[in-house]
Amino acid sequence: MMTMTNLKVGIIGAGPSGLAMLRAFESERKKGNPIPEIKCYEKQDNWGGMWNYTWRTGVGKYGEPLHGSMYKYLWSNGPKECLEFSDYTFSEHFGQPISSYPPREVLFDYIQGRIKQSNAREFIQFNTVARWVDYIENQKQFRVIFDDLVNNITFEETFDYLIVGTGHFSTPNLPYFKGIENFPGTVMHAHDFRGADQFINQDILLIGSSYSAEDIGVQCYKHGAKNVTISYRTNPIDCKWPIGIQEMPLVTHFEGRTAYFKNGEVKDYDAVIFCTGYQHKFPFLPDNLRLKTKNCLYPDGIYKGVVFNDNERLIYLGMQDQYYTFNMFDTQAWFARDYILGRVTLPDYATRLADIKAWIAKEGATHSGEEHVDFQTDYIKDLISYTDYPMFNLDKVADMFKSWLKDKEENILTYRDKVYTSVMDKTSAEQHHTPWMKELDDSLERYLDEVPADENELSKTNYY
Amino acid sequence: MMTMTNLKVGIIGAGPSGLAMLRAFESERKKGNPIPEIKCYEKQDNWGGMWNYTWRTGVGKYGEPLHGSMYKYLWSNGPKECLEFSDYTFSEHFGQPISSYPPREVLFDYIQGRIKQSNAREFIQFNTVARWVDYIENQKQFRVIFDDLVNNITFEETFDYLIVGTGHFSTPNLPYFKGIENFPGTVMHAHDFRGADQFINQDILLIGSSYSAEDIGVQCYKHGAKNVTISYRTNPIDCKWPIGIQEMPLVTHFEGRTAYFKNGEVKDYDAVIFCTGYQHKFPFLPDNLRLKTKNCLYPDGIYKGVVFNDNERLIYLGMQDQYYTFNMFDTQAWFARDYILGRVTLPDYATRLADIKAWIAKEGATHSGEEHVDFQTDYIKDLISYTDYPMFNLDKVADMFKSWLKDKEENILTYRDKVYTSVMDKTSAEQHHTPWMKELDDSLERYLDEVPADENELSKTNYY
Numbered sequence: 001m002m003t004m005t006n007l008k009v010g011i012i013g014a015g016p017s018g019l020a021m022l023r024a025f026e027s028e029r030k031k032g033n034p035i036p037e038i039k040c041y042e043k044q045d046n047w048g049g050m051w052n053y054t055w056r057t058g059v060g061k062y063g064e065p066l067h068g069s070m071y072k073y074l075w076s077n078g079p080k081e082c083l084e085f086s087d088y089t090f091s092e093h094f095g096q097p098i099s100s101y102p103p104r105e106v107l108f109d110y111i112q113g114r115i116k117q118s119n120a121r122e123f124i125q126f127n128t129v130a131r132w133v134d135y136i137e138n139q140k141q142f143r144v145i146f147d148d149l150v151n152n153i154t155f156e157e158t159f160d161y162l163i164v165g166t167g168h169f170s171t172p173n174l175p176y177f178k179g180i181e182n183f184p185g186t187v188m189h190a191h192d193f194r195g196a197d198q199f200i201n202q203d204i205l206l207i208g209s210s211y212s213a214e215d216i217g218v219q220c221y222k223h224g225a226k227n228v229t230i231s232y233r234t235n236p237i238d239c240k241w242p243i244g245i246q247e248m249p250l251v252t253h254f255e256g257r258t259a260y261f262k263n264g265e266v267k268d269y270d271a272v273i274f275c276t277g278y279q280h281k282f283p284f285l286p287d288n289l290r291l292k293t294k295n296c297l298y299p300d301g302i303y304k305g306v307v308f309n310d311n312e313r314l315i316y317l318g319m320q321d322q323y324y325t326f327n328m329f330d331t332q333a334w335f336a337r338d339y340i341l342g343r344v345t346l347p348d349y350a351t352r353l354a355d356i357k358a359w360i361a362k363e364g365a366t367h368s369g370e371e372h373v374d375f376q377t378d379y380i381k382d383l384i385s386y387t388d389y390p391m392f393n394l395d396k397v398a399d400m401f402k403s404w405l406k407d408k409e410e411n412i413l414t415y416r417d418k419v420y421t422s423v424m425d426k427t428s429a430e431q432h433h434t435p436w437m438k439e440l441d442d443s444l445e446r447y448l449d450e451v452p453a454d455e456n457e458l459s460k461t462n463y464y
Numbered sequence: 465m466m467t468m469t470n471l472k473v474g475i476i477g478a479g480p481s482g483l484a485m486l487r488a489f490e491s492e493r494k495k496g497n498p499i500p501e502i503k504c505y506e507k508q509d510n511w512g513g514m515w516n517y518t519w520r521t522g523v524g525k526y527g528e529p530l531h532g533s534m535y536k537y538l539w540s541n542g543p544k545e546c547l548e549f550s551d552y553t554f555s556e557h558f559g560q561p562i563s564s565y566p567p568r569e570v571l572f573d574y575i576q577g578r579i580k581q582s583n584a585r586e587f588i589q590f591n592t593v594a595r596w597v598d599y600i601e602n603q604k605q606f607r608v609i610f611d612d613l614v615n616n617i618t619f620e621e622t623f624d625y626l627i628v629g630t631g632h633f634s635t636p637n638l639p640y641f642k643g644i645e646n647f648p649g650t651v652m653h654a655h656d657f658r659g660a661d662q663f664i665n666q667d668i669l670l671i672g673s674s675y676s677a678e679d680i681g682v683q684c685y686k687h688g689a690k691n692v693t694i695s696y697r698t699n700p701i702d703c704k705w706p707i708g709i710q711e712m713p714l715v716t717h718f719e720g721r722t723a724y725f726k727n728g729e730v731k732d733y734d735a736v737i738f739c740t741g742y743q744h745k746f747p748f749l750p751d752n753l754r755l756k757t758k759n760c761l762y763p764d765g766i767y768k769g770v771v772f773n774d775n776e777r778l779i780y781l782g783m784q785d786q787y788y789t790f791n792m793f794d795t796q797a798w799f800a801r802d803y804i805l806g807r808v809t810l811p812d813y814a815t816r817l818a819d820i821k822a823w824i825a826k827e828g829a830t831h832s833g834e835e836h837v838d839f840q841t842d843y844i845k846d847l848i849s850y851t852d853y854p855m856f857n858l859d860k861v862a863d864m865f866k867s868w869l870k871d872k873e874e875n876i877l878t879y880r881d882k883v884y885t886s887v888m889d890k891t892s893a894e895q896h897h898t899p900w901m902k903e904l905d906d907s908l909e910r911y912l913d914e915v916p917a918d919e920n921e922l923s924k925t926n927y928y
Binding site for chain 2: 053054055056057058059061062063064065066072129131132145147152153154171172174176180181183184185186187188189191192194195197198200279281283286287290292
């Protein structure tokens with residue numbers, strides 16, 4: 001990328017959001033248009049954000065809180081056709097149809113495939129954490145202190161625009177339950193879960209009722225946990241669970257390895273995994289620049305879900321709760337790019353505030369999963385209308401999300417065997433060579449292997 | 465405490481070092497002498513530093529890297545007579561003799577006992593983390609940004625002197641071994657070890673050969689691990705291990721749950737605990753104010769082990785590797801206090817540098833544990849000579865350390881049953897009512913219980 005404007009843009013994070021931002025500018029540069037000077041800083045040693053798997057837990061090699069919540073045997077929990085880039089399809093990347101629910105390595109490979117087409121890597125400084133941001137009012141610039149973790153050196157940079165793409169599934173929300181401090185087995189948050197293997201033959205308790213509880217529960221069941229209990233605070237997940245997974249109301253307290261539940265039942269466990277969600281956390285920002293929100297579809301304080309309303313030069317990407325993911329980050333990045341380039345003009349503060357409040361009111365009126373999908377679909381349609389991000393058939397994607405919700409409700413163990421059709425290039429997904437419940441190997445090699453060596457050993461049809 | 469000088473002193477951390485600093489000023493105030501305005505900030509929700517046990521691992525309630533490395537069933541691993549405060553004895557606190565190796569709750573109670581005699585708590589703001597420090601050259605002041613974790617609010621303060629008492633046993637050093645990412649059982653650093661219970665009946669591998677490996681190994685053995693292997697890089701710990709604990713040279717790599725060792729042996733494990741030490745880490749300091757050191761008895765760059773040589777207004781407490789602990793922090797805090805109050809005058813930069821280098825050279829000439837003890841003894845004697853910290857018989861304490869080294873070598877399972885005599889008030893420790901290897905309850909209540917209910921069940925004499 002060449003510097004062709006006199007602006008300097010800092011991007012914090014090289015995960016799906018930060019990479020979308022780099023891609024958005026790259027796409028503009030390729031057209032021969034001027035773009036700002038860009039620098040991107042990433043805490044981890046590679047790009048990919050959450051998709052950059054690490055075996056570490058707690059803190060990283062240099063003692064920073066770990067970004068990653070990824071675990072072995074994670075497969076996409078939504079159809080890949082719902083997260084496909086509009087400008088880089090799965091078919092273009094793999095050269096062949098693949099299934100609708102690929103495992104983590106495959107999705108990571110896909111994300112990398114697009115960004116590797118550019119020289120984006122040159123603009124990213126890895127192992128570097130944003131330590132502190134000051135906004136210098138009279139210069140209208142951000143002073144950012146970075147910490148080069150490898151060399152143990154701090155340095156500062158100034159930027160005209162600052163893009164925060166640090167994600168919000170990294171800082172565990174971990175409530176206290178009486179007696180947990182004396183629980184004699186493993187106690188962890190889903191953030192530190194690295195795979196089901198250590199829970200084989202164990203009786204495990206998951207606290208929570210969202211994606212983490214659902215998926216970790218099913219993973220542990222699949223890989224051989226003795227029994228899985230999912231304890232919900234308000235409502236059960238309410239799937240048709242197989243024998244070996246059951247839902248219970250909230251734990252009230254623990255005594256030794258015994259959990260007591262609200263309904264009066266008690267049960268002993270070997271391990272407790274808190275699937276109690278994440279906090280939005282921005283330790284490098286002063287609180288007047290901090291997005292302060294719970295996990296929702298339309299966080300307060302950011303116009304079009306992107307521009308911080310109290311400081312127009314601060315941009316957040318990917319801070320929403322997510323049905324849409326990669327392609328939503330794209331539409332946000334394209335919007336941010338065109339705003340920085342001056343093609344999108346912001347209305348005044350009060351008008352922006354009213355727009356934010358209107359979207360929040362609209363979210364408030366949604367209740368079902370289907371309504372949430374429609375809400376986020378409308379949000380993305382609105383965003384794309386401002387930019388040249390290649391429009392795609394969002395209504396069809398919304399339909400796929402709704403089918404996916406039904407598939408999960410019908411059978412939580414087999415929904416990943418369903419196939420969908422790309423709205424980007426009409427490619428129909430292929431059935432994976434092995435039913436998901438029988439597939440214990442999540443490697444890219446095994447996934448792309450057309451006739452796995454042990455295929456004949458698997459009784460594919462028996463499972464359903 | 466009243467403000468009686470026009471200086472403002474900030475203390476970061478309310479662990480044993482920060483509390484020693486508060487105590488040092490309090491002791492001066494009690495004499496009717498002027499002291500500076502003091503504010504202390506603590507990341508955790510209580511004082512006590514490492515002694516403030518938490519069940520959490522990885523990050524704390526608010527997503528900050530956890531300070532605590534404390535675990536259930538930790539008993540002092542050195543005689544309490546070696547860490548006794550010179551101005552507040554164990555006898556004064558407990559009103560009766562106790563054993564020489566008390567468990568964590570008892571030591572925490574002792575630390576608190578002294579500081580509770582003052583109104584120090586009023587000067588500590590809890591749940592507050594130092595986020596960023598700038599040194600303002602022309603004002604000769606530090607601007608410190610703090611983050612109030614509970615209220616999600618940042619604020620700044622300025623100080624004439626800044627005391628860093630944040631410890632250095634909180635940031636894990638966690639090296640990579642080939643294949644560890646596919647190890648199917650528990651993988652953790654000692655920092656996240658919270659007790660031996662989860663390893664009952666397991667075959668566990670500890671990597672490392674210092675205090676963590678030695679103590680976690682023995683704890684897991686005591687509480688029922690099936691087998692404990694301790695893998696060393698350079699030298700074995702070389703105790704007389706019981707059957708069930710053995711030392712091995714370094715792991716070369718893992719395949720599945722199998723560890724391969726340098727000597728060609730292989731063995732399967734259920735869990736791997738990295739006892740590979742800690743990093744000195746100061747994310748809130750710009751690198752020109754950062755102490756950069758490995759764990760040693762005389763870190764480079766701090767005069768008398770306390771005053772940062774490149775900025776005389778920055779003070780570090782407790783940054784040494786430690787034989788002496790609480791009373792060493794005291795002597796450092798007393799020195800820092802008298803320096804701030806202008807009673808101790810620093811020589812010029814070059815003289816200080818030469819002094820530091822001389823001490824480092826002296827440390828370089830030490831090799832055995834006994835020589836290390838003598839080195840730290842000399843260091844503390846030197847420090848006390850500048851202040852009015854009540855002198856105590858350091859040579860006798862050094863002798864106790866040397867006996868302790870022998871006790872451990874003789875029998876790693878019974879050294880905690882030995883008793884020593886206080887050099888502060890001549891109190892002889894009492895034999896604990898239960899031999900350490902038979903004592904599975906580490907609570908304060910149980911410890912102070914003179915005739916435990918289950919005493920008769922224990923065959924005290926059989927053990928030895």
